[in-house]
Amino acid sequence: MxxxxxxxxxxxxxxxxxxxxxxxxxxxxxxxxxxxxxxxxxxxxxxxxxxxxxxxxxxxxxxxxxxxxxxxxxxxxxxxxxxxxxxxxxxxxxxxxxxxxxxxxxxxxxxxxxxxxRERASLSEHRIATIINAVRRFNTEVNPDRGARVDILNSEIARLTRERDRLLEGGDLPQVSADYMLEGYGELLQLVAALPSDFARVEEAFTALRAQILSSFRSEDRHAGDVIDDYLRRTDSLMTATAEGRAFEGAFTLLRDDELLLQLREDLSALLSHPMAEDILNDTDRRDLRGTVGLIRRGIDAVLAQRNRVTATLREYIQTHNTVRDRELDSTLRQLDAELVRWMASAGPRTSVPLPLLPARVDVHHLRERFHNPDDEAGPPPLRDVTRQRPDGLSLEDLLAQGGPSLDQLRAAVHQAVASDEPLTSLGRLFDTLDAPLRRPVEIFGLLHLTTNMDGFVRDEDHREVYRALRPDGSRRDLAVPVIEPVSHGPDSPPNTANDRPGRPTRSELA
CATH class of the missing domain: 1.10.10 (Arc Repressor Mutant, subunit A)
Structure with missing residues (x-):
């Protein structure tokens, strides 16, 4: 039968x-x-x-x-x-x-x-040669007889040596037919097209394994130590737990060889540059073959990312799994079931129990946001003794040299220069005639402040003059400032100082 x-x-x-x-x-x-x-x-x-x-x-x-x-x-x-x-x-x-x-x-x-x-022949020379080569290579790799494996290798070496010597002696290159090239390109495209589904199958195997482990964790009532042991054991066997994982592990060991991938890239480039490839392959086929190495790398990265996602999910579940809370919930449900059985023994068929779906709202008139902190009432820490770190004594002249502009002395110098018989050409010339203590860089800002609040001076923005300042340590600093000139007055009209009042000059006035 x-x-x-x-x-x-x-x-x-x-x-x-x-x-x-x-x-x-x-x-x-x-x-x-x-x-x-x-x-x-x-x-x-x-x-x-x-x-x-x-x-x-x-x-x-x-x-x-x-x-x-x-x-x-x-x-x-x-x-x-x-x-x-x-x-x-x-x-x-x-x-x-x-x-x-x-x-x-x-x-x-x-x-x-x-x-x-795709158009392909059902039987061709290329198909038979591919089968013969595959069987020969497979037998070479798995034959358990040492002598037989050595004989196969010797025959292959002898065949390759004869072919190499013939080509070196100037022998003719064997010509291949267009049908042979068409069959070879078709089988190659078919193998490359199957790679995405193979990688996706491995990803789905890892996803199913994750769901299986999580389901077993949630359904079984076990201690945390048992759950962690099972998690670690399954993590170690993630790649070998399924047939797809074992197959990918072997392929991954082979494909992470950079030299092998480089050889694959070079062989594909040689096939794409073949004289017959232009008449056989279209643009889509060329793009598929040229991106084979990139497709393999992306597939490996996707599978590894899925495997890492499985591990991360399981680790997060282990870290957040609260056995005590689950036991409390289980105990509460058991108590409710016991009370329900007791109530059903004495209740009638139409008896109902008013049970609110949500708990009642708690009215809180005032909720404290801050609570008593004893540190707030603690006294400040004791001062640190810095008597030994006291700097060297400074005189009044040293302190004044580090201070701001001397407005009183500068105001007197400006009034004296305006009232003198010699004409005052510019504020920069007046600055050059001052004593050294009044020629600090900060004194320039004092002069600008005073003359800005006086009506007898005008600013020329198109020209600059250099103020040669002296620092207290004796170093010089030259500053370019717009020219400020006095306005000519009559003999009985001194400059108006009604607006001569202390104040800070604006940014535009100090530009």
Missing amino acids: SDVVGELARVTGAFDQPTLTLLYKGHARVVIAIFRNAFTRDHRTIPAARLHAQVDTYLDQLRIAGFTDLPAGSGRDLCLRWMRGQWLVRSVEDDGTEVYTLTSHAQDALNLVTSLT
């Missing part, structure tokens, strides 16, 4: 997979077209709001083009429906943005459709 019953069960399980349910869906053509147009190798994740708008736009364009057999609903409703079909998954990025990503089942369906759209 044939095993047709078992085969039917296995086929039924295969048809129940989300990949085939997507392909046999009523609107499968439309869904596949939307997925292929929205998700590309460079855009594996799309923000939720943007994908909703894109789906609406795609459906509108199809209606305008005359297609009537379209799925009903808005873009958001369709995306949620596709999530329930396990073709889309929605996650939250680190910045809080919700994004959609194709599941491995949807990517397998897209790869199948893509492979059917």
Whole structure:
């Protein structure tokens, strides 16, 4: 009796997979077209709001083009429906943005459709040569007979040596046909196209493992020490707990070799620069092959990020898990259940208990914001004894030399210069004739302040004159100041000093 019953069960399980349910869906053509147009190798994740708008736009364009057999609903409703079909998954990025990503089942369906759209021969020289080389290499790596493995290596070395010597002696390069190149490029594109779904399958395995561990933590009533031990044990076996994780671990060990990736990049560049590649490959195929190394790196980074997210989630759960609080809640619920059983034993069928849904509000007339602090009433700390750190004694002349301008002496000098028989040409010339104690840099501001409040002086902003100041330590400092000249008065009209009052000069006056 044939095993047709078992085969039917296995086929039924295969048809129940989300990949085939997507392909046999009523609107499968439309869904596949939307997925292929929205998700590309460079855009594996799309923000939720943007994908909703894109789906609406795609459906509108199809209606305008005359297609009537379209799925009903808005873009958001369709995306949620596709999530329930396990073709889309929605996650939250680190910045809080919700994004959609194709599941491995949807990517397998897209790869199948893509492979059917490419022209390829069912049987060719390249296909047979690829099988022979793969079997030979596999046998070389796993053959348990040491002698057989050495014989295989010797024969391969001899073959490669003969080929190298023939080329060095000027032998002709073997010509390949266009069909052979077409088959080789097709198989290479098919292998590269399967990489995103392989990486996505590993990510989904880690996500399922995280959900499984969290479910077991929440459902089991165990001590914190047991939970931590189980967490550490499962963390150590995250990469080996599933078949996908073990496969990725082996691939990761191979692909983190930078020299191997560099060799892959160089080989792809050589294939893309082949004379026949221009007639065989289109722009999309060239872009896919050229971005193979980047695709591998992004896939590895995505899987490692998902693994780190699993570890971070479990660690956060362990740190925030409060066993005492859970036990108190469980005890409270048990007490409520006991009281309910006791009440039901004596209550009638229509007896009700007034139970408020929310607790009553507490009226607080005044809530203290600050409480008594004994430190506020403590006395100040004792002063520190600095008698030994006292600076050297300063005389009155030293203190005055470090102070502000000497307004009284400057005012007397200005009045004396204005009232003298010799004409006063400018304020800078007057400053040069003063004594050394009155020629400090700060005295310049005093002169500007005094002459600003006098009516007998005018400022010339277009010209500058240099004030040669002397510091108390004997050093010089030259300052360029706008020219201030006295206004000529009659013999009986002294300068008006009614506005000569102390004050601080403005910023524009000191410019």
